[in-house]
Amino acid sequence: MNLKMLSGISLGRVAIYLILIVFALLYLAPLYVMLTTSLKDIEEIRSGNLLALPNDPTFYAWIKAWSSACTGSECNGLAPFFWNSVKIVVPAVLISTVVGAFNGYVLAKWKFKGSELLFGALLFGCFIPFQVILLPMAILLAKLGLANTVSGLVLVHVIYGVAFTTLFFRNYYVGIPTELVRAAQLDGAGFLNIFRHVFLPLSTPIFVVTIIWQFTQIWNDFLFGVVYSGPGTQPITVALNNLVNTSIGGKEYNVDMAAAIIAALPTLFVYVVAGKYFVRGLTAGAVKG
Amino acid sequence: MGHIQLNNICKSFGSTEVLKNIDLEIQDGEFLILIGPSGCGKSTLMNLIAGLEDITSGEIVIGGSDVSDKSPKDRDIAMVFQSYALYPTMSVGRNISFGLEMRKVPKAKREKIVAEVAELLQINHLLDRKPGQLSGGQRQRVAMGRALARSPKAFLFDEPLSNLDAKLRVEMRTEIKKLHQRLGTTIVYVTHDQVEAMTLADRIAVLKDGVVQQLGTPYEIYNDPVNHFVADFMGSPGMNFVECVVFNDKLIIESASKSYQLAVPCAKAIKDSGLESVLLGIRPEMLTDPKPYDDSGFVQEVCFDVEVVEPMGADTVAIGKWNDTEVQVRLSPESGEVAGEGFTLQVDTSKSIIFDPRSGNRIR
Numbered sequence: 001m002n003l004k005m006l007s008g009i010s011l012g013r014v015a016i017y018l019i020l021i022v023f024a025l026l027y028l029a030p031l032y033v034m035l036t037t038s039l040k041d042i043e044e045i046r047s048g049n050l051l052a053l054p055n056d057p058t059f060y061a062w063i064k065a066w067s068s069a070c071t072g073s074e075c076n077g078l079a080p081f082f083w084n085s086v087k088i089v090v091p092a093v094l095i096s097t098v099v100g101a102f103n104g105y106v107l108a109k110w111k112f113k114g115s116e117l118l119f120g121a122l123l124f125g126c127f128i129p130f131q132v133i134l135l136p137m138a139i140l141l142a143k144l145g146l147a148n149t150v151s152g153l154v155l156v157h158v159i160y161g162v163a164f165t166t167l168f169f170r171n172y173y174v175g176i177p178t179e180l181v182r183a184a185q186l187d188g189a190g191f192l193n194i195f196r197h198v199f200l201p202l203s204t205p206i207f208v209v210t211i212i213w214q215f216t217q218i219w220n221d222f223l224f225g226v227v228y229s230g231p232g233t234q235p236i237t238v239a240l241n242n243l244v245n246t247s248i249g250g251k252e253y254n255v256d257m258a259a260a261i262i263a264a265l266p267t268l269f270v271y272v273v274a275g276k277y278f279v280r281g282l283t284a285g286a287v288k289g
Numbered sequence: 290m291g292h293i294q295l296n297n298i299c300k301s302f303g304s305t306e307v308l309k310n311i312d313l314e315i316q317d318g319e320f321l322i323l324i325g326p327s328g329c330g331k332s333t334l335m336n337l338i339a340g341l342e343d344i345t346s347g348e349i350v351i352g353g354s355d356v357s358d359k360s361p362k363d364r365d366i367a368m369v370f371q372s373y374a375l376y377p378t379m380s381v382g383r384n385i386s387f388g389l390e391m392r393k394v395p396k397a398k399r400e401k402i403v404a405e406v407a408e409l410l411q412i413n414h415l416l417d418r419k420p421g422q423l424s425g426g427q428r429q430r431v432a433m434g435r436a437l438a439r440s441p442k443a444f445l446f447d448e449p450l451s452n453l454d455a456k457l458r459v460e461m462r463t464e465i466k467k468l469h470q471r472l473g474t475t476i477v478y479v480t481h482d483q484v485e486a487m488t489l490a491d492r493i494a495v496l497k498d499g500v501v502q503q504l505g506t507p508y509e510i511y512n513d514p515v516n517h518f519v520a521d522f523m524g525s526p527g528m529n530f531v532e533c534v535v536f537n538d539k540l541i542i543e544s545a546s547k548s549y550q551l552a553v554p555c556a557k558a559i560k561d562s563g564l565e566s567v568l569l570g571i572r573p574e575m576l577t578d579p580k581p582y583d584d585s586g587f588v589q590e591v592c593f594d595v596e597v598v599e600p601m602g603a604d605t606v607a608i609g610k611w612n613d614t615e616v617q618v619r620l621s622p623e624s625g626e627v628a629g630e631g632f633t634l635q636v637d638t639s640k641s642i643i644f645d646p647r648s649g650n651r652i653r
Binding site for chain 2: 197
């Protein structure tokens with residue numbers, strides 16, 4: 001009886017782990033193929049097995065993707081576009097996060113007439129598809145003289161991101177007791193001092209969440225990047241697309257794969273570095289909000 | 290100095306009137322308690338004094354100057370919150386000195402004040418800790434320290450002890466009273482605990498539905514309540530209320546299937562009111578074991594069927610019925626042990642009070 005129960009449990013366990021392992025492998029297979037392909041030379045890709053390990057690993061494809069692959073008529077690799085993306089992402093993430101923090105602080109703790117309506121409108125902004133605003137935004141950017149510029153792209157991403165960042169910060173700050181604000185008011189602190197001394201030190205998790213979210217969104221954006229950028233301001237996602245679609249001679253799968261991994265590396269890096277805060281921050285906001 | 294005057298204060302949230310024409314004068318150095326059931330507007334009144342909410346109409350004068358339109362920081366008032374509201378990321382020391390920091394007090398002076406306050410409240414050893422590492426009682430002390438550091442004109446306490454366990458609550462209560470005696474600063478204190486109110490207050494203001502029902506010393510509030518609400522609210526176990534028929538200036542009660550006539554002090558007023566039945570209010574401590582007494586004409590023995598006994602240690606509360614209404618009496622623990630049907634109860638009506646059963650107002 002005991003033995004049967006014991007074996008029953010362990011059999012179930014084995015089955016569960018087996019299924020989990022199979023799905024994990026399935027899930028990781030594309031990444032594996034990308035990595036191995038990027039390390040093979042083109043001859044080996046043509047003749048060999050897709051799943052085989054590289055016979056003679058080489059970084060040729062990585063170096064080419066970074067510095068000399070052709071993206072349309074130019075052949076400077078992804079490097080210039082990588083830095084374009086950095087120039088767009090860093091200010092866009094910082095500005096939208098800071099604005100979101102202030103918006104959230106005001107909407108959670110300094111309610112005014114119509115603040116709920118404003119919050120509702122901002123929330124609505126989260127659900128507007130990118131495609132809907134393409135044309136009006138293009139006209140606006142042209143009128144502002146920001147068409148085809150990095151600043152123009154930063155502006156678009158800030159406007160689009162503020163809806164999300166405000167939502168995050170507002171829901172997080174709603175969970176902070178209002179009595180803290182009152183105590184600080186009586187202590188003589190004003191709007192900014194309360195934010196700086198009371199709220200900011202409590203905000204690390206939600207800042208991390210917002211920064212990861214915004215970084216991923218903006219870095220991975222393709223649509224705004226392709227529509228609003230000029231020749232010298234294209235982000236890496238657009239360049240990756242061009243690189244894959246430009247073929248001189250045969251298709252260089254190894255270079256494509258290396259380029260795709262390069263384009264994805266920064267977001268992976270951010271998740272690995274700050275990932276534990278991501279879950280913590282999201283749940284903290286969810287439970288208290 | 291810490292003289293606070295509230296003139297005709299009204300406060301509405303939308304169409305709901307929370308406070309109606311509140312007039313209160315709090316003397317410099319006085320300990321005033323605002324008490325009432327939840328939703329009576331006592332916390333709102335405190336927030337109005339602190340300036341955390343705006344008054345709808347009326348005038349608030351603190352220390353001789355009209356502060357009705359001033360922001361909280363310009364009112365020179367400190368508040369202790371129910372949840373303590375300590376800044377979670379700051380050390381205890383910085384929590385205490387934050388108000389001084391915001392008021393640009395030099396660092397050396399701030400440190401001196403923090404040291405003094407910490408000494409006074411015996412929290413010196415906690416100054417470097419974060420609020421999260423403190424027990425409830427310690428947090429309470431820090432919250433008081435934060436209020437003390439600024440030496441304001443007045444302290445506001447918003448149910449400061451309600452988050453503590455029973456034993457600690459009694460300890461801190463005594464401590465607050467000692468502190469008030471030492472500092473002599475005006476204190477306005479909100480609570481719904483009538484024991485706290487009785488023990489701490491110089492004067493108590495009883496609120497109900499945004500109206501001050503009665504303002505008076507604890508003695509006045511307990512012994513001479515103006516209406517049924519105040520009488521019912523103060524005292525534990527609470528006052529007994531029994532509706533009695535009036536007969537020949539006396540009140541008829543039925544106890545243990547026997548009928549008795551009780552003489553009461555305000556017989557003339559009852560007669561003048563012309564009411565056929567009135568509400569008799571009598572505190573449990575006036576219903577006791579038979580014991581020696583001075584005959585004032587208000588004491589008599591009544592047969593009483595005890596249904597339930599609740600020993601409290603120092604004495605025992607027994608529950609039975611008069612005129613089919615539950616009545617609580619206060620017996621010695623010894624007679625509590627033996628009390629049952631047909632218990633002989635001594636009834637002293639000299640301090641009993643009479644209400645109009647319909648309006649709840651006193652008849653006197």
